[in-house]
Amino acid sequence: MFASCSHPALLQVSLPPKPPQLQLYSHSPPLLSFKTLSCINSSFQAPSQYPPSTTNTTTTTTSYNHLIQSLCKQGNLKQALHLLPQEPKPTQRTYEALILACTHRNARPYGPIVHHHLIDNGFDQDPFLSTKLIDMYSQFSSLDDARDVFDKTHVKTIFVWNALLKALALADEAEEALFLFQEMGRAGVPPDSFTYSHALKACIASSSHPSLAFDRVRQIHGHIFRHGFESTIYVATTLVDCYAKLGYVLYSQRVFDRMLERNVVSWSAMIACYAKNERPLDALELFREMMLRDHDAIPNAVTMVSVLQACAGLAALGQGRLIHAYVLRRGLDSIIPVVNALIAMYAKCGSLGTAYRVFDGMNGRRDVVSWNSMISGYGIYGFGVKAIRVFEAMIRSGTSPSPITFVSVLGACSHAGLVKEGKRLFESMVREHGITPRSEHYACMVDLLGRAGRLHEAARIIEGMRIEPGPTVWGSLLGACRIHGHIELAERACVRLFELEPMNAGNYVLLADIYAEAKMWEEVSRVKKLLESRGLQKVPGCSWIEVKKKMYSFVSVDEMNPQMEQLHALLARLVKEMKDKGYVPDTKVVLYDLDQEEKERILLGHSEKLAVAFGLINSGGGEVIRITKNLRLCEDCHSVTKFISKFAKREILVRDVNRFHHFKDGVCSCLDYW
DNA sequence: CTAGGGTTAG
Numbered sequence: 001m002f003a004s005c006s007h008p009a010l011l012q013v014s015l016p017p018k019p020p021q022l023q024l025y026s027h028s029p030p031l032l033s034f035k036t037l038s039c040i041n042s043s044f045q046a047p048s049q050y051p052p053s054t055t056n057t058t059t060t061t062t063s064y065n066h067l068i069q070s071l072c073k074q075g076n077l078k079q080a081l082h083l084l085p086q087e088p089k090p091t092q093r094t095y096e097a098l099i100l101a102c103t104h105r106n107a108r109p110y111g112p113i114v115h116h117h118l119i120d121n122g123f124d125q126d127p128f129l130s131t132k133l134i135d136m137y138s139q140f141s142s143l144d145d146a147r148d149v150f151d152k153t154h155v156k157t158i159f160v161w162n163a164l165l166k167a168l169a170l171a172d173e174a175e176e177a178l179f180l181f182q183e184m185g186r187a188g189v190p191p192d193s194f195t196y197s198h199a200l201k202a203c204i205a206s207s208s209h210p211s212l213a214f215d216r217v218r219q220i221h222g223h224i225f226r227h228g229f230e231s232t233i234y235v236a237t238t239l240v241d242c243y244a245k246l247g248y249v250l251y252s253q254r255v256f257d258r259m260l261e262r263n264v265v266s267w268s269a270m271i272a273c274y275a276k277n278e279r280p281l282d283a284l285e286l287f288r289e290m291m292l293r294d295h296d297a298i299p300n301a302v303t304m305v306s307v308l309q310a311c312a313g314l315a316a317l318g319q320g321r322l323i324h325a326y327v328l329r330r331g332l333d334s335i336i337p338v339v340n341a342l343i344a345m346y347a348k349c350g351s352l353g354t355a356y357r358v359f360d361g362m363n364g365r366r367d368v369v370s371w372n373s374m375i376s377g378y379g380i381y382g383f384g385v386k387a388i389r390v391f392e393a394m395i396r397s398g399t400s401p402s403p404i405t406f407v408s409v410l411g412a413c414s415h416a417g418l419v420k421e422g423k424r425l426f427e428s429m430v431r432e433h434g435i436t437p438r439s440e441h442y443a444c445m446v447d448l449l450g451r452a453g454r455l456h457e458a459a460r461i462i463e464g465m466r467i468e469p470g471p472t473v474w475g476s477l478l479g480a481c482r483i484h485g486h487i488e489l490a491e492r493a494c495v496r497l498f499e500l501e502p503m504n505a506g507n508y509v510l511l512a513d514i515y516a517e518a519k520m521w522e523e524v525s526r527v528k529k530l531l532e533s534r535g536l537q538k539v540p541g542c543s544w545i546e547v548k549k550k551m552y553s554f555v556s557v558d559e560m561n562p563q564m565e566q567l568h569a570l571l572a573r574l575v576k577e578m579k580d581k582g583y584v585p586d587t588k589v590v591l592y593d594l595d596q597e598e599k600e601r602i603l604l605g606h607s608e609k610l611a612v613a614f615g616l617i618n619s620g621g622g623e624v625i626r627i628t629k630n631l632r633l634c635e636d637c638h639s640v641t642k643f644i645s646k647f648a649k650r651e652i653l654v655r656d657v658n659r660f661h662h663f664k665d666g667v668c669s670c671l672d673y674w
Numbered sequence: 675c676t677a678g679g680g681t682t683a684g
Binding site: 096128131132135158159162163166192193194197198201233234235236237238240241244263264265266267268269270271272273275300301302303304305306308309335336337338339340341342343344367368369370371372373374375376379402403404405406407408410411440443444447472475476658 | 682
């Protein structure tokens with residue numbers, strides 16, 4: 001029925017210049033009556049605030065207005081505007097429909113027309129319409145117009161204030177928004193839960209300096225607490241989200257725990273908080289708790305996206321599959337972000353084939369993110385050429401690439417050592433796709449060149465940057481220095497890194513690594529002291545493996561693991577066998593100045609080797625052993641795993657922080673380039 | 675009559 005509604009004869013009448021359309025309508029018998037049209041329009045509401053005086057015209061006014069509203073709902077703005085009659089007058093509802101249609105369809109050119117029309121008809125002081133207008137201009141990102149509407153509305157209801165506050169917060173105008181918030185206080189308008197939500201969002205907008213953002217959130221939080229809004233579900237949820245986005249998991253937790261009442265959104269916000277802040281296990285546990293304890297909170301698409309993200313973080317393929325089944329059962333697979341999250345989950349859980357099948361199944365319903373997910377999927381497996389093919393298919397399909405597309409495809413080139421292709425893509429990003437390179441893109445290029453050993457070329461890229469190089473750029477350079485043992489450039493990178501992110505322990509460790517490899521032990525201990533003096537410590541290596549839907553994790557020194565002795569024995573046996581075949585332990589990765597034997601012992605305790613041994617013992621012969629590690633794979637573990645894959649005739653798939661290593665028959669898919 | 679949670683990269 002709705003489909004036929006775009007074809008009724010009366011709507012097909014083409015519009016001559018300034019025609020008496022109204023006449024046309026009343027003279028040609030309509031296929032669909034006004035009444036029918038109104039009924040189709042689900043949110044039909046009765047007019048009106050300004051009823052015409054005579055009963056005779058009432059029908060006409062109402063009918064015209066209904067028709068305009070219906071047209072708006074269908075997005076036929078042009079025709080709706082043509083219908084705006086001089087007499088009888090449009091009502092508040094009519095304008096509301098028109099403004100909403102402009103906002104919703106992002107119809108920039110029509111907005112001001114409606115606005116002027118409404119002013120001409122004396123609605124310029126209507127606070128309700130002002131609210132909608134502010135929303136509309138905010139959608140068009142014309143903040144000046146939004147502010148203008150605000151200024152000219154004399155009777156400022158709280159809605160009007162909140163609308164402008166929201167507009168400023170959405171536009172990342174933190175200072176302006178917070179100023180408005182204070183202004184509200186001065187004007188004696190008591191904030192409501194909307195006000196607080198928007199003000200909190202505005203604080204996040206100032207996250208160019210995260211500690212400033214945090215201070216602001218805390219200040220508003222205090223305000224909220226004092227005015228008794230902390231347990232208001234919307235406000236509390238926003239607080240949880242704000243602290244989560246700034247990385248303060250404990251603060252989110254505290255607000256969440258104190259909530260008197262929760263709904264799906266609050267649960268989802270907390271789950272997302274864990275998923276985003278590297279606490280995937282907590283995310284899954286909270287999801288379980290929600291399912292068990294709160295039967296009124298039915299997980300929706302948004303919830304599932306975070307849950308899938310958590311599965312991806314853990315590389316929990318078994319869990320991920322269960323969640324996928326649930327998604328299908330609930331019909332949530334019609335929601336594109338959910339499907340995108342599925343693609344990413346399968347790719348990160350070591351099931352690239354399934355990721356591709358899901359992607360393939362989207363056929364025609366893909367958005368940029370779907371493409372990006374698939375590209376980065378191929379990238380982390382080292383399939384650079386395939387990633388480029390997908391990128392090209394994306395362009396052919398008419399989807400315009402986003403900045404993230406290039407981070408993904410350049411990353412893929414980098415993992416695969418495709419220097420020439422990477423350079424070409426970087427060029428095309430700027431020239432053909434008009435994307436200004438950001439720090440991340442330079443970081444990709446530095447990584448691409450640096451990994452390939454072209455360190456000076458990489459350094460020149462940094463020198464040629466027209467924006468301030470972010471920590472990722474220097475980090476890439478440092479990483480390359482680690483691979484190729486370049487002390488001077490590493491020191492240069494660290495000067496900047498220690499200043500830009502003094503609390504990132506990884507940088508200190510990398511530098512110490514580089515010194516250790518050059519046997520510069522004094523420098524090693526100097527860096528270690530610096531690390532400790534800042535209250536930091538080396539992130540311990542950790543590896544985990546999923547066996548029969550349960551997770552087993554390993555760290556190098558672990559007296560709690562009942563199988564430890566067995567694991568060590570197995571490894572010792574394997575290593576002995578490997579030494580006979582020419583394996584030489586790569587002790588340069590040990591950061592201490594110890595004797596050879598001691599170093600070898602430390603090497604054997606690396607968590608990844610333990611996980612491999614555990615996998616060998618506890619999984620069936622035909623299965624692929626899938627292991628995940630929180631750091632980069634060390635050279636020694638890499639060569640040992642190659643040996644094991646051959647001796648034990650087992651495929652081993654290891655995901656480290658950056659990418660996958662697929663070991664088979666003594667060879668790794670990265671071809672020792674990583 | 676407005677509002678709170680989400681997808682891709684590093």
